[in-house]
Amino acid sequence: MSTLPLRVPVVREPVARAPAEPHALAHRDLLRGPFWQRIPAYRSIDEATFLDHAWQAKSSITRVSKLVETIEGMAPPGFVADLEAGMKLAPMSVRVSPYIVSLIDWEHPYEDALRTQFFPVASRLLPDHPKLGLDSLAEQADAPVPGLTHRYSDKALFLPLDTCPVYCRFCTRSYAIGLDTDEVEKVHLRPNDERWRRAYQYIASRPELEDIVISGGDAYQLRAAHIAEIGDALLAIPNVRRMRFATKGPAVMPMKILTDGAWVDALARVVEKGRALRKDVVLHTHFNHPQEITGITEEAMGRLFERGIVVRNQSVLIRGVNDTAETMTLLVKRLGHLNVHPYYVYLHDMVQGVEDLRTSVDTAIHIEKHVRGSTAGFNTPTFVVDAPGGGGKRDVHSFEYYDRDTGVSVYGAPSVKPGRLFTYFDPLHQLATHQQRRWGDAAERQAMIDEAIARARGRAR
Numbered sequence: 001m002s003t004l005p006l007r008v009p010v011v012r013e014p015v016a017r018a019p020a021e022p023h024a025l026a027h028r029d030l031l032r033g034p035f036w037q038r039i040p041a042y043r044s045i046d047e048a049t050f051l052d053h054a055w056q057a058k059s060s061i062t063r064v065s066k067l068v069e070t071i072e073g074m075a076p077p078g079f080v081a082d083l084e085a086g087m088k089l090a091p092m093s094v095r096v097s098p099y100i101v102s103l104i105d106w107e108h109p110y111e112d113a114l115r116t117q118f119f120p121v122a123s124r125l126l127p128d129h130p131k132l133g134l135d136s137l138a139e140q141a142d143a144p145v146p147g148l149t150h151r152y153s154d155k156a157l158f159l160p161l162d163t164c165p166v167y168c169r170f171c172t173r174s175y176a177i178g179l180d181t182d183e184v185e186k187v188h189l190r191p192n193d194e195r196w197r198r199a200y201q202y203i204a205s206r207p208e209l210e211d212i213v214i215s216g217g218d219a220y221q222l223r224a225a226h227i228a229e230i231g232d233a234l235l236a237i238p239n240v241r242r243m244r245f246a247t248k249g250p251a252v253m254p255m256k257i258l259t260d261g262a263w264v265d266a267l268a269r270v271v272e273k274g275r276a277l278r279k280d281v282v283l284h285t286h287f288n289h290p291q292e293i294t295g296i297t298e299e300a301m302g303r304l305f306e307r308g309i310v311v312r313n314q315s316v317l318i319r320g321v322n323d324t325a326e327t328m329t330l331l332v333k334r335l336g337h338l339n340v341h342p343y344y345v346y347l348h349d350m351v352q353g354v355e356d357l358r359t360s361v362d363t364a365i366h367i368e369k370h371v372r373g374s375t376a377g378f379n380t381p382t383f384v385v386d387a388p389g390g391g392g393k394r395d396v397h398s399f400e401y402y403d404r405d406t407g408v409s410v411y412g413a414p415s416v417k418p419g420r421l422f423t424y425f426d427p428l429h430q431l432a433t434h435q436q437r438r439w440g441d442a443a444e445r446q447a448m449i450d451e452a453i454a455r456a457r458g459r460a461r
């Protein structure tokens, strides 16, 4: 009888992990103190004034001349003329809070991530992609009532107003948000009792609608009484189970949460009332860059956390702002540090006048790979493309076909628009020169798209 050799178990000594180097904890290093006082016009602004949300709103920059007075020669020569020319061509009007103005590096404005998001400069603009439309997500086509989009079976998007605490260059809703510009006459969605009532009636008449996003515009601009009114009206509809108030406010004017007690109380009351009814009411916000998060933000998010208000974040992937693995990882970890859940990172929508800000599906996939694993899975955002033409949000990896050379990706949305395929297009400036030339020829362009769709059809399930 043979005997098996005895196996001696190998006992490995546990290897002690060295404490992290300080740079690995950079997400906890937040800007504090009177940082705004380096801006000439804010030198004498004390903390109480700077934290006053009404002062922030009143002092927001809407014209180049006011910016010039505010930063008084900090920017390099030529920048102001470049900005003036950029504003004439932009589809969005400009509105930027003193908080954001204070965080911009005006000595190097061309490289600054916050300047890039809010102030257009003509020298960096690129021609629009030939397949681009103003309402690229076709929100108006899916709107049974003005300002109410019903695209997903159980979810609706309610736009009670069309103003925001800032105006972002890359806004998907540039067809409606902000003032008319030289380039665009907008669809206006002003607060209106009758329009709101029709929206509630529609929501109540569709038993499948369980989830309502209240956006805009921006929920920061709703008066406390409006928050209460909308909250009460929607919570009273039996089929509504979940509500999200959407606002960019915490990223651009976090002090409102510290100094507008009525607004925070109104939101907290809707959250508490929802909880008593076993309905979920949360806040969705929109940070794009770690530089937007300061000690003021930490305090503001802490207050919401104490009041039991869950905050989730939706970022947009923007070229020159957060399109590197390092920046996005820092943003995700910093949000987690504040108990804000990184929920989505959107590939930039195909919006008019901001082709310089878009990046490719390939870049999104690359960044996602690096972010995943850097922190807990529940704090890791899903990278999505909001399929132009109304396909809704698709995981960037879920394309039926993607040609990195032509930049054409094709997505299916079986539970949103069964049987249809949706195309997204990488920006032309990231393609090889010979591919860019093909896009310049209408017949070639159509052939590239037709081929991608044909290939996708063969694969779609």
Ligand code: SF4
Residues within 6 Å of the ligand: 163, 164, 165, 166, 167, 168, 170, 171, 172, 173, 177, 216, 217, 218, 248
């Ligand atoms: S805050 Fe939101 S809705 Fe308003 S301009 Fe910016 S992206 Fe658009």
